[in-house]
Amino acid sequence: MHHPRAVVIGAGIGGLTAAAALHRRGWSVTVLERAATLEPVGAGISLAPNAQRALDTLGLGDDIRALAAWQGDGGLRTPGGRWLSRTDSAAMAVRFGGPMVLLHRATLVDLLVSRLPEGRVRTGTAAQLADPGTPGRPALVSTGDGVLEAELVIAADGVHSDIRHTLFPRHPGPEYAGFTAWRMVIPAPERAFAPHETWGRGRLWGTQPLKDGRVYVYAGAVTPPDGRAPDDERAELIRLFGDWHRPVPEILAAVAPHDILRHDIRQMTHPLPAYHRGRVALLGDAAHAMAPTMGQGGNQAIEDAVVLAHHLAPDSADPSACLAAYTADRLPRTMDVVRRSDRAARMITLTGGAAVALRNTALIAVGRLLPHLALRAFDGIADWRPPEPAYPSGAGAGTHAVAHRSRHARPDGGTDQEAL
Known part of the structure; x- marks a missing residue:
């Protein structure tokens, strides 16, 4: 043949x-x-339900779902620790038919x-x-x-x-998107924390747990392209984020400079x-x-x-x-x-004080009126499904995803719970 x-x-x-x-x-x-x-060098990857359903076609979707570590609350914060908006892992799973899964790229x-x-x-x-x-x-x-x-x-x-x-x-x-990113995977801090992304003035920090007990950390800052720290990237991150809410200082104290990846963000x-x-x-x-x-x-x-x-x-x-x-x-x-x-x-990368204050105020107000609003940004993305026939005969992962779809999805793309 x-x-x-x-x-x-x-x-x-x-x-x-x-x-x-x-x-x-x-x-x-x-x-x-x-x-x-x-x-792959120390970096994580986030797999949303759309990618999980694509991986169902290879019989890998359930292997990925089993690695979901985010449980309970999470959301957006300010550098001082104030919550701008909250959501939870169950709301994501219900709205889009699956969890958000973060894992090390090497695992995938x-x-x-x-x-x-x-x-x-x-x-x-x-x-x-x-x-x-x-x-x-x-x-x-x-x-x-x-x-x-x-x-x-x-x-x-x-x-x-x-x-x-x-x-x-x-x-x-590709063109420079205006900001640089840092990434690392490290052991989890001793004290528990809620998964979060934190937005400052032209700066971003994310701390997300992995199933294996480690933490995926990412950061971003508005900087000129092709830059490098004058000393090392850990020192650069301490200058940018060292006074932010916990567990940021603990993470920066624990990470080794050679475990930090830095790269400019480019887009098309x-x-x-x-x-x-x-x-x-x-x-x-x-x-x-x-x-x-x-x-x-x-x-x-x-x-x-x-x-x-x-x-x-x-x-x-x-x-x-x-x-x-x-x-x-x-x-x-x-x-x-x-x-x-x-x-x-x-x-996310707004730098003006007035613009950032207006953004944060709007996020807080809308979050109170419409809980889980942040999830709506993924409508039309995380609810994507592979072309039919999507799931090969006998694939357990495909059976799981189809069953999950029948419980939660409607033909118009909505969900059973309109409050979401």
Whole structure:
């Protein structure tokens, strides 16, 4: 039996999900990763119900749901500790049919790799697109070991994608979003805390528990691009956040400078003309880099991968029509999420004292009148479902998600509890 060949360039979350989904559809998949290993450096990822339902198609949704650590209250705070708004994990699960799950990226990578045959991921392998292919000619990928032919190439090579530039050289590419982010995963503080995100003047801090007892911490600040701390990033964070409410000082006292990741946030608010050309499909940050302010970057990459595999039958000798359908499905949705993330970033990173005071006052007032208002920002995002047939026969995760949907969702997209 002939298995069409697919080459995935980039072994991040989107690339590995695409590889696993295509393998499940009968494709012979090779993943090429420039880095020497698949060990993601200390960072977490938030998986909303939309990504969990996408992972149901790989039989991984329930594995992810079992890692949910957020229980009870959480919400938005000021640097002094005052609550701007509150919500709880149960409200999220009821409104969108599943919990919000934070986990270490390494955990998700291991789960995705487990869905691939041994040897399909080649690390330490830089790759370039030599020819995007045509309906009558395969695509060509150049590596240090030679040239690979493929019926399909998936470019999952990140925000600075070389393949995107090759396919669409006139596109301006990603732009600086105006702020820099720091991330770390550390042991939990001794004293318990409620999960929170804290908004200051041009600064953001988040402290979120993981199931394994550690804490995922992220921070952001309005800074010029390409900056670095004059001493180390821990000292920089102490200058920016050292006097904020607990557990921020405790976390900064415990973290080692080398455990802190720093990177500028870049986004693509100007859409590509398409997410494909020839036999090449772009997905994830390569197609639609977005600000992390709604936590949807990895989630949208996972959606991309599942929708792409849905359109690509194993007998697709010429995937051109399939890739056009992929673009038609994904470009409008992902650009909507890019724009919504950009609007959220602008609100979070306000720097003027009057503007910040007005924002905080509005959040407090509206939160009292309409509890769980913050969840409504995810309407149309977290309630997304994979294209049918969504769940393979016999997959326990799919059965769970369908049952959950039947309890909570209505055809008009609302929920059983209108107060939410």
